[in-house]
Amino acid sequence: MFEKSLLRLFGLFVLSLALAGAQALTPAHYLSLPDVARLQNLLSQQFTGLDSAYYSVVGLSKLGATIPDHEGVCQFLKSQLDPMSIDSLFFAAETSQAISGCEIPVSNETRDILLAAVSEDSTMTQIHRAVSALSSLGLPLASQEVVGALTGRINKEDNVMAITLALQTAARLSQQTELGGILEEIEDLTARLDDLGGIYLQFEEGLEATALFVTAAYSLSDHVDMEPPLKEDQVIQLVNSIFSKKSWDSLAEAFSVASAAAALSNNRFHVPVIVSALGPATVSHSQPTLQLLVTDVMSQPLALANVLVESAYSVASKSVILSHASFTLNDGVFELNFMSSRPASGYYQFAVAVTGDTRLVGNHVELKVKVSTEVVVNNMDLSVVDKDQSIGTKTTRVDYPSKGKSSFTADSHQNFAMAFQLVDVNTGVELTPHQTFVKLHNQKTGQEVVFVAEPDSKNLYKFELDIGERKSEFNSISGTYSLHLIVGDATLENPILWNVADVVLKFVDEEAPVAIQPKTLYVPKPEIQHLFREPEKKPPTVVSNTFTALILSPLLLLLILWLKLGANISNFSFTPSTILFHVGHAAMLGLMYVYWTHLNMFQTLKYLAIIGSVTFLAGNRMLAQIAVKRYVP
Amino acid sequence: MSNSVISVISRFLEEYTTTTPNKLKVVDSYLFYILLTGALQFLYCLLVGTFPFNSFLSGFISCVGAFILGVCLRIQINPQNKGDFLSISPERAFADFLFAHTVLHLVVMNFIG
Numbered sequence: 001m002f003e004k005s006l007l008r009l010f011g012l013f014v015l016s017l018a019l020a021g022a023q024a025l026t027p028a029h030y031l032s033l034p035d036v037a038r039l040q041n042l043l044s045q046q047f048t049g050l051d052s053a054y055y056s057v058v059g060l061s062k063l064g065a066t067i068p069d070h071e072g073v074c075q076f077l078k079s080q081l082d083p084m085s086i087d088s089l090f091f092a093a094e095t096s097q098a099i100s101g102c103e104i105p106v107s108n109e110t111r112d113i114l115l116a117a118v119s120e121d122s123t124m125t126q127i128h129r130a131v132s133a134l135s136s137l138g139l140p141l142a143s144q145e146v147v148g149a150l151t152g153r154i155n156k157e158d159n160v161m162a163i164t165l166a167l168q169t170a171a172r173l174s175q176q177t178e179l180g181g182i183l184e185e186i187e188d189l190t191a192r193l194d195d196l197g198g199i200y201l202q203f204e205e206g207l208e209a210t211a212l213f214v215t216a217a218y219s220l221s222d223h224v225d226m227e228p229p230l231k232e233d234q235v236i237q238l239v240n241s242i243f244s245k246k247s248w249d250s251l252a253e254a255f256s257v258a259s260a261a262a263a264l265s266n267n268r269f270h271v272p273v274i275v276s277a278l279g280p281a282t283v284s285h286s287q288p289t290l291q292l293l294v295t296d297v298m299s300q301p302l303a304l305a306n307v308l309v310e311s312a313y314s315v316a317s318k319s320v321i322l323s324h325a326s327f328t329l330n331d332g333v334f335e336l337n338f339m340s341s342r343p344a345s346g347y348y349q350f351a352v353a354v355t356g357d358t359r360l361v362g363n364h365v366e367l368k369v370k371v372s373t374e375v376v377v378n379n380m381d382l383s384v385v386d387k388d389q390s391i392g393t394k395t396t397r398v399d400y401p402s403k404g405k406s407s408f409t410a411d412s413h414q415n416f417a418m419a420f421q422l423v424d425v426n427t428g429v430e431l432t433p434h435q436t437f438v439k440l441h442n443q444k445t446g447q448e449v450v451f452v453a454e455p456d457s458k459n460l461y462k463f464e465l466d467i468g469e470r471k472s473e474f475n476s477i478s479g480t481y482s483l484h485l486i487v488g489d490a491t492l493e494n495p496i497l498w499n500v501a502d503v504v505l506k507f508v509d510e511e512a513p514v515a516i517q518p519k520t521l522y523v524p525k526p527e528i529q530h531l532f533r534e535p536e537k538k539p540p541t542v543v544s545n546t547f548t549a550l551i552l553s554p555l556l557l558l559l560i561l562w563l564k565l566g567a568n569i570s571n572f573s574f575t576p577s578t579i580l581f582h583v584g585h586a587a588m589l590g591l592m593y594v595y596w597t598h599l600n601m602f603q604t605l606k607y608l609a610i611i612g613s614v615t616f617l618a619g620n621r622m623l624a625q626i627a628v629k630r631y632v633p
Numbered sequence: 634m635s636n637s638v639i640s641v642i643s644r645f646l647e648e649y650t651t652t653t654p655n656k657l658k659v660v661d662s663y664l665f666y667i668l669l670t671g672a673l674q675f676l677y678c679l680l681v682g683t684f685p686f687n688s689f690l691s692g693f694i695s696c697v698g699a700f701i702l703g704v705c706l707r708i709q710i711n712p713q714n715k716g717d718f719l720s721i722s723p724e725r726a727f728a729d730f731l732f733a734h735t736v737l738h739l740v741v742m743n744f745i746g
Contacts, residue, residue: 539682555666557666623725
């Protein structure tokens with residue numbers, strides 16, 4: 001009983017974690033109006049052939065742009081057409097459908113060639129082009145045969161591009177055809193997409209493959225009126241992948257992006273919505289309305305949409321300011337007068353929802369809105385207070401933005417005090433901006449000393465300067481300092497730099513006023529001369545030569561001693577093993593010399609192993625022979 | 634005092650020259666040569682300095698090592714010590730001597746720089 005409830009609690013906990021972690025994904029990339037213009041520009045280039053004509057004309061028509069000079073295009077198509085080539089017929093036929101009043105002449109031969117291409121033995125590209133050409137030219141085709149050819153071909157050509165073309169071909173067939181098998185391929189292809197960081201979803205074959213897949217999937221889904229098996233997050237990830245690239249390498253790539261944009265803005269099932277603020281998302285008294293643009297992926301405004309704020313809360317205080325407020329549509333832009341809710345200045349997090357169409361995808365958006373205001377300084381009181389008496393001598397009120405008429409004098413026995421309030425002009429609320437500084441600027445030496453003014457619990461700013469204590473910051477230089485107040489914040493529209501008054505400071509033990517040089521941080525430094533390591537002092541060559549000779553001299557002594565002792569080689573027998581041993585031994589000593597001059601340890605060991613084993617075997621034999629000779633039983 | 638030292642030394646030398654077999658004297662003269670070479674190297678190092686220190690070390694170690702191996706050979710081929718080295722014939726001792734020298738020379742050549 002206890003375990004069961006514990007398990008349920010655990011399950012709830014995990015579920016809540018999962019839900020908390022699942023943030024609604026919104027599109028990060030889309031085609032803004034300049035992007036669409038750039039795409040159209042690329043597609044409006046001069047035709048170099050039938051294929052470029054196809055990409056340009058059909059691409060532009062998908063973007064909803066007007067195609068100039070239909071007559072000229074039609075003439076071009078007719079002149080370039082090769083009635084024997086399937087590709088040529090495809091490009092011409094498809095392009096002629098995109099412009100009005102262009103008929104491509106068809107002969108019986110043409111029809112036969114196209115029909116013959118519909119078989120399992122042609123490539124998928126050929127089948128796709130033949131079927132599309134037949135469909136565009138209004139020629140009859142046997143849908144069942146096509147499905148058979150496609151299914152057979154998918155088994156042979158199991159790559160992304162081929163299956164995408166199969167999907168596109170199936171969308172041209174009659175509605176009664178049994179397309180279930182082909183439809184399943186959409187799900188298979190979706191599984192092949194690569195998820196990059198949870199933000200992008202694309203084929204490793206690249207942008208063109210991904211965009212053409214999206215076009216084909218929605219084309220076929222619309223044709224059979226069945227929702228494609230793509231989840232909302234997957235659709236948005238596909239949008240991010242396809243529209244993240246803003247300049248396109250080839251006409252074919254641009255055409256694929258245009259097709260995908262058209263498919264995603266106008267299909268029966270999923271329409272990704274883009275919500276962006278018009279200009280910076282800032283409201284203030286002078287600009288009280290928050291303006292939003294709600295469009296599809298091609299930056300076209302959505303026909304039916306209602307935009308409402310589900311909740312808006314202050315980031316600082318987490319209190320909810322707005323709940324379920326609608327935007328009003330005003331000349332294509334959605335507006336909301338936020339200032340009417342009287343928000344205090346600061347940042348607000350808006351949760352915006354777009355409704356009105358069940359197809360909308362990614363329609364819950366989070367937006368950060370800044371409310372800015374203007375500040376005014378009130379009740380600026382300056383006074384000079386004696387340290388030993390806590391009675392202020394005289395408090396002078398200075399009004400912003402004028403300057404105090406008389407200058408204040410203070411010396412080391414006194415404190416200079418300042419008190420003021422920062423108030424929001426529109427609401428009268430006290431503000432605590434991020435930057436409130438008091439700057440003292442010595443007019444003669446150019447020295448500046450900056451202090452921070454802090455607010456007390458009642459949001460009243462107080463600043464006290466203990467002249468004696470702070471004399472090191474001023475370098476004990478007496479003189480006239482101009483006093484400035486600096487106020488700034490991200491949410492203030494009018495930052496303040498106010499010369500409040502002049503203050504004459506008198507320090508004891510004054511140094512001679514020295515003009516402060518700007519810190520020489522950025523002048524070239526003295527060059528460092530690198531001291532290379534001195535090579536060690538070597539003894540003169542004479543000395544080393546002498547000692548070399550000296551060291552070799554005992555060898556002479558040895559030979560003399562041996563001669564005296566009567567050491568000889570009379571027992572030397574010229575057997576092969578003896579000779580081989582001595583030769584091998586000499587070779588080993590020679591190897592030692594070569595090691596010193598040329599080789600490294602690995603090479604030496606290699607040679608040593610070879611020579612050494614030979615010498616060892618020979619030496620073994622030789623010594624055995626000597627032992628036998630010596631043996632006297 | 635010095636008298637007795639001189640007499641001891643002369644007695645020692647006399648006994649040495651008479652009782653030591655020729656073979657051993659050959660090895661002894663070789664050892665003496667090695668000793669001199671090592672001593673001269675050390676003298677150079679003291680006088681002139683240790684400039685290529687690795688070279689000095691390698692040369693000195695070569696002398697020391699060769700001396701030690703020579704001493705080992707002498708011990709093993711001394712007929713008086715036959716009882717201690719029953720399984721090691723003089724030929725075997727010489728073969729060991731050569732092998733050990735090969736290793737010593739390899740190390741010395743590596744270090745000489």
